[in-house]
Amino acid sequence: MADLDRFDRIWLQALRGPLSWWARPLVVPDDVQRRFAQPERPICYVLGRVAVADVIALERACAEHRLPAPMQSLRRPLPPRSVLFLERRAGFWGDRVDHRISAPIRQLVAAAVADPTLDVDLVPINVLWGRAPDKEGSWLRVLLAENWERAGRFRRFLSVLVNGRNLFVQFGDPISLRSAMADGADASRAVRRLTRTLRTAVARQRAAAIGPDLSHRRTIVTQVLRAASVRRAMADEMRAKQISRREALKIAQGYATEIAANYSHIFVTIMARVLTWFWNRLYDGVELHHVEQLQKIVEGNEVIYVPCHRSHMDYLLLSYAIYYKGYAIPHIAAGINLNMPVIGRFLRKGGAFYLRRSFRGNTLYTMVFMKYLGLMMARGHSIEYFIEGGRSRTGRLLQPKTGMLSMTLRSYFRDPRRPIVFLPVYFGYEKLVEGKTYIGELSGKPKQKESIFGLLRALPALRQHYGKVHVSFGEPIALDEILERYAPGSPPGREERPPWLSSAVNELATRIMTNINSAACVTPINLLALVLLATPKQSMLESDLVRQMELYASLLRQDPYSPSVWVTDADGASMVRYGERMNVIQRIKHPLGDVLTMTEENSILMTYFRNNVLHLIAIPSLIACCFLNNRTMRTEDIQRLMWRIYPYVRDELFLRWSDEEIAARVIETLDDLANHGLLESMENGGLWRRPPTGSTEAVQLSVLAQVTVQIIERYYLVIAVLLKSGSGRISQDVLESQCQLMAQRMSMLYELNSPEFFDKSLFKNFLDLLRARNVLGVNAEGRLTFTDMLPAVADDAQLVLHEQIRNSILQVTHR
Numbered sequence: 001m002a003d004l005d006r007f008d009r010i011w012l013q014a015l016r017g018p019l020s021w022w023a024r025p026l027v028v029p030d031d032v033q034r035r036f037a038q039p040e041r042p043i044c045y046v047l048g049r050v051a052v053a054d055v056i057a058l059e060r061a062c063a064e065h066r067l068p069a070p071m072q073s074l075r076r077p078l079p080p081r082s083v084l085f086l087e088r089r090a091g092f093w094g095d096r097v098d099h100r101i102s103a104p105i106r107q108l109v110a111a112a113v114a115d116p117t118l119d120v121d122l123v124p125i126n127v128l129w130g131r132a133p134d135k136e137g138s139w140l141r142v143l144l145a146e147n148w149e150r151a152g153r154f155r156r157f158l159s160v161l162v163n164g165r166n167l168f169v170q171f172g173d174p175i176s177l178r179s180a181m182a183d184g185a186d187a188s189r190a191v192r193r194l195t196r197t198l199r200t201a202v203a204r205q206r207a208a209a210i211g212p213d214l215s216h217r218r219t220i221v222t223q224v225l226r227a228a229s230v231r232r233a234m235a236d237e238m239r240a241k242q243i244s245r246r247e248a249l250k251i252a253q254g255y256a257t258e259i260a261a262n263y264s265h266i267f268v269t270i271m272a273r274v275l276t277w278f279w280n281r282l283y284d285g286v287e288l289h290h291v292e293q294l295q296k297i298v299e300g301n302e303v304i305y306v307p308c309h310r311s312h313m314d315y316l317l318l319s320y321a322i323y324y325k326g327y328a329i330p331h332i333a334a335g336i337n338l339n340m341p342v343i344g345r346f347l348r349k350g351g352a353f354y355l356r357r358s359f360r361g362n363t364l365y366t367m368v369f370m371k372y373l374g375l376m377m378a379r380g381h382s383i384e385y386f387i388e389g390g391r392s393r394t395g396r397l398l399q400p401k402t403g404m405l406s407m408t409l410r411s412y413f414r415d416p417r418r419p420i421v422f423l424p425v426y427f428g429y430e431k432l433v434e435g436k437t438y439i440g441e442l443s444g445k446p447k448q449k450e451s452i453f454g455l456l457r458a459l460p461a462l463r464q465h466y467g468k469v470h471v472s473f474g475e476p477i478a479l480d481e482i483l484e485r486y487a488p489g490s491p492p493g494r495e496e497r498p499p500w501l502s503s504a505v506n507e508l509a510t511r512i513m514t515n516i517n518s519a520a521c522v523t524p525i526n527l528l529a530l531v532l533l534a535t536p537k538q539s540m541l542e543s544d545l546v547r548q549m550e551l552y553a554s555l556l557r558q559d560p561y562s563p564s565v566w567v568t569d570a571d572g573a574s575m576v577r578y579g580e581r582m583n584v585i586q587r588i589k590h591p592l593g594d595v596l597t598m599t600e601e602n603s604i605l606m607t608y609f610r611n612n613v614l615h616l617i618a619i620p621s622l623i624a625c626c627f628l629n630n631r632t633m634r635t636e637d638i639q640r641l642m643w644r645i646y647p648y649v650r651d652e653l654f655l656r657w658s659d660e661e662i663a664a665r666v667i668e669t670l671d672d673l674a675n676h677g678l679l680e681s682m683e684n685g686g687l688w689r690r691p692p693t694g695s696t697e698a699v700q701l702s703v704l705a706q707v708t709v710q711i712i713e714r715y716y717l718v719i720a721v722l723l724k725s726g727s728g729r730i731s732q733d734v735l736e737s738q739c740q741l742m743a744q745r746m747s748m749l750y751e752l753n754s755p756e757f758f759d760k761s762l763f764k765n766f767l768d769l770l771r772a773r774n775v776l777g778v779n780a781e782g783r784l785t786f787t788d789m790l791p792a793v794a795d796d797a798q799l800v801l802h803e804q805i806r807n808s809i810l811q812v813t814h815r
Contacts, residue, residue: 025167027171028326033065036174042074043121043123045123048206057167077110121177125172175198217261234248268329271350286317291473294473300419304383304423310429315352333355333383370407397654399765400510419480430525482504482508482511516654517654523568524549527568530707533606534703539595541593541595546573561616576596619666620672624705626641627688716797717739732771737760767784775790
């Protein structure tokens with residue numbers, strides 16, 4: 001029976017003193033005392049197995065957090081103690097398991113059947129010896145760390161001895177005894193249902209901490225190859241290529257082996273130690289924000305981590321952050337380019353699985369990959385992938401690639417075992433290891449292929465100082481909520497491609513990108529970049545720089561973009577000192593006041609960090625643009641201009657407000673700007689006036705406008721080239737290339753140190769959206785056509801862009 005026998009109780013009395021002194025449990029969640037200290041109902045702790053050391057560790061954790069003791073007596077007719085066990089070891093060495101249901105569980109159910117008013121909170125408990133990631137101090141601890149293998153008494157004794165100061169006690173959400181019992185069922189059936197519920201809860205909790213029980217990699221590959229969908233794809237391959245079954249199987253096996261991870265818990269535990277040393281050497285700290293978003297979804301759901309992609313460090317940082325908080329690290333979808341000799345094997349052991357850049361025309365590879373992905377999800381392992389497809393070279397979020405999302409949904413349709421929840425993650429760096437490489441690629445240099453030698457060449461860069469890194473978890477997105485709108489009331493079943501799949505995937509992708517941006521972190525480096533890159537020669541008087549940064553920080557705090565945005569609490573002077581310490585800005589001494597400036601190289605690098613948070617201040621900046629050429633503006637004119645431009649800016653920067661919501665947001669922002677003295681409200685909010693020319697507030701408003709004015713200039717450049725060419729005279733490909741070349745020439749003529757100003761993908765995205773909104777069409781020859789709406793947009797630009805800027809753009813386009 002799964003209960004403490006006479007010998008267990010003797011050991012408990014003998015070892016309680018020594019082990020209570022030796023064990024130092026780390027308790028999760030952090031708020032366990034608030035949740036359980038004053039329970040409304042009696043509490044029973046539920047452990048997966050009888051283990052005296054686990055009971056003592058639980059006693060120590062409960063005592064430290066002032067919770068009910070696990071060995072305290074309960075009132076009759078409840079079981080005699082507040083701790084239940086689901087199984088116990090059998091055999092002299094404890095190498096077998098007795099699964100029989102314990103007498104205390106039967107007694108608990110009998111009491112509930114006899115008294116319909118009785119209820120008890122059953123709290124799943126996992127005691128993990130050797131799992132606390134911040135306390136791994138030796139290789140022996142790593143080897144004896146917790147995993148899914150059943151340890152005998154001797155190995156368990158060694159683990160307790162070695163990992164007593166490296167202990168993790170996890171409290172799960174309480175389960176109501178009454179709700180877990182089958183309504184109207186007899187006692188025997190209620191006992192079986194309750195036991196099954198408790199075993200599932202404990203197993204899920206354990207999987208959340210150390211990952212699911214994964215079989216050997218060869219076993220997983222074999223399961224993939226036996227899948228019916230893969231078999232059908234192999235048959236198609238045999239017919240198409242006229243090859244034998246053995247040859248088709250060999251091809252499929254090669255694909256599966258190329259894809260599959262080779263996860264090793266011991267390797268991950270070792271790497272946690274290595275990365276702790278590495279981060280301390282490379283960064284001033286790794287700051288985690290909104291971890292509660294992860295805590296509330298990790299149990300009982302299939303979690304898909306969908307972070308933005310800024311650096312190769314992203315892979316390591318997210319896994320480290322998840323492990324550090326006590327959860328199993330995800331399997332990570334990595335590009336096949338990272339499957340390098342030696343490095344590729346290490347990444348596999350850390351949970352990486354590989355995918356090719358394109359699946360087009362290779363049905364067998366697609367089926368093998370989808371089956372592998374579905375198998376990982378069905379086994380309960382969390383997944384991580386970057387839906388941008390690659391690392392952003394500009395600091396902006398890239399337009400999402402929806403292939404992995406589509407395959408995730410299709411895999412879920414085939415085997416919907418657990419609800420899927422997508423968890424967006426934002427990375428905020430203060431300096432990038434790849435920074436100079438990105439600038440070179442944007443300037444036209446070919447992208448370098450990843451290799452061992454490339455990594456060796458990058459090693460000297462790791463000696464530099466990289467400041468802090470922020471990892472922020474965004475608002476989770478439940479897949480079922482989206483599916484309910486497209487297939488209400490019924491699951492999609494095994495249908496390969498339901499007709500609404502593309503629309504659902506696109507909506508999901510946009511929400512993920514929007515939620516990533518809504519979890520942004522604003523550091524002193526971001527604010528320095530926002531201000532100085534909007535000034536001539538990237539230079540400013542120290543007093544003006546301090547004032548402008550404090551203005552932006554105040555705008556972001558008092559009228560936050562979203563509740564999840566984090567803004568530094570440093571004042572302007574502290575931010576300047578930090579920028580100097582990070583070698584981002586240089587001080588030029590002057591008797592009338594020091595000037596702070598950026599070098600040309602730093603100016604280009606800092607565009608990345610400006611773009612990370614550009615979306616947060618986009619609406620105030622666009623409104624400020626309305627006053628570059630106008631002393632006063634009526635509210636309806638501001639609203640019309642914003643209505644005209646907002647859909648394109650929203651698509652480019654993944655802003656959170658819909659077209660219907662932007663009007664209200666504009667009014668809120670106007671009021672906020674007025675509260676900061678940048679605008680004056682007149683005629684009961686019907687008219688707005690900028691501050692007097694030459695005043696401090698007028699300068700601040702002008703600098704604020706410069707943050708987004710290049711976006712408007714880029715849009716105006718496209719429209720100017722279209723109008724010059726004429727309707728039906730130029731194709732989109734040619735137009736994109738011409739705009740890129742003209743933007744490059746403008747950058748050289750007017751010293752615009754911003755490589756993304758001539759990023760061809762931004763022109764493409766703008767033209768695609770113009771076509772999607774029917775502003776542009778395509779004729780039979782594949783050339784772009786437009787109506788009278790386009791000249792009207794150009795006329796509106798005259799209200800925003802200064803005449804000199806408009807003339808400069810027109811001059812470049814007419815040459």
